[in-house]
Amino acid sequence: MAKMPAAVFYAPGDIRLEEIEAPTAGPGEVVVRVRAAGICGTDVRIMKGGKKVAAPIVIGHELAGEISSLGEGVSGFKVGDRVTVEPVIPCGKCALCLRGRRNICLTRPTIGYEYDGAFAKYVRVPASGVAAGNVIALPEGISFEEAAITEPLAAVVNGIDRCNIQLGDTVLILGAGPIGLAHLQLSRAAGATHVYVSEPNDERRQTTLEFGADGVINPLSEDVVAKAKEWSGGVGVDVVIVAAGVPAAMEAGLKALRKGGVFNIFAGSPPNSTFALEPNIVHYGELIVTGSSGHTAAHMKRAVDLITSGVIDAKRLITHRFQLAEIQEALGARQALTGLKHVVVMPD
Ligand SMILES: [Zn+2]
Ligand SMILES: [Zn+2]
The missing domain is CATH 3.40.50.720 (NAD(P)-binding Rossmann-like Domain)
Structure with a gap:
């Protein structure tokens, strides 16, 4: 089994850079090679014990990258496509989803909280997320770094x-x-x-x-x-x-x-x-x-378009870049409120 580097959260104050098994794409799933991942205030809250997640788990929910593999039955995408991912997966059938309020879905399992997230070389989007339209293609003219902060902007x-x-x-x-x-x-x-x-x-x-x-x-x-x-x-x-x-x-x-x-x-x-x-x-x-709380895939798509068109100057919001191996420093800088957005960048 192929291994990959990942930042695994075990408990408040305990995040470890480890080599873990790289995800593979099962039926209906998409695996994304992460190129950039934003550090969120929520990641800091998780580290401080202020938000529960399904530990041990790879955290990180603001991401952009390239599709590295597609599971059986996934259509509309090909390997190499540049994408961002709406991390919140609406159930599609609760009272709020049925009213079109998917961002406040009553279950909403989320990549980076309940599913392994983006502070890793690869991230898997579950079939339910792919089916819900959570994989969002990036146009030309938006960098991975900019696309990585689509989630908060959405x-x-x-x-x-x-x-x-x-x-x-x-x-x-x-x-x-x-x-x-x-x-x-x-x-x-x-x-x-x-x-x-x-x-x-x-x-x-x-x-x-x-x-x-x-x-x-x-x-x-x-x-x-x-x-x-x-x-x-x-x-x-x-x-x-x-x-x-x-x-x-x-x-x-x-x-x-x-x-x-x-x-x-x-x-x-x-x-x-x-x-x-x-x-x-x-x-x-x-x-x-x-x-207001969270967003839907539709808000993500609009945020991508607002960044690409220059209405939102996302570049200017990104003040700090880190390697995955520097995840501790990255979380520390976010917690200290140094600068604006902090992004983990993952070149080849
Ligand atoms: Zn966030
Ligand atoms: Zn729902």
């Missing part, structure tokens, strides 16, 4: 859809990590004329201005609500996007909104977090308070 596409941004809107984003900056780019693309960002980290505030924000605010030393009112002629902003899992920031964020505005909680928070919500603000203001 989540942002889903989030932006739920914000219902109108031409000429003013948007306030809480948090300026890579996800906040992707929201900045896509809010513009959706027609927002003014995009502001609240972020406590000095370096990230500076980066945000370089990415074209109309203004930034430090929530630790400035009043977000007052500033939002000032930026919006006194009425409040049209849309507030929560792109950092900090419940304390959400309370102010909700008050920064105009009547009839949309508040989208994109980021996950620590388990059992709460924030105080004054029902009358929502009631009298007819506020829409919503959330």
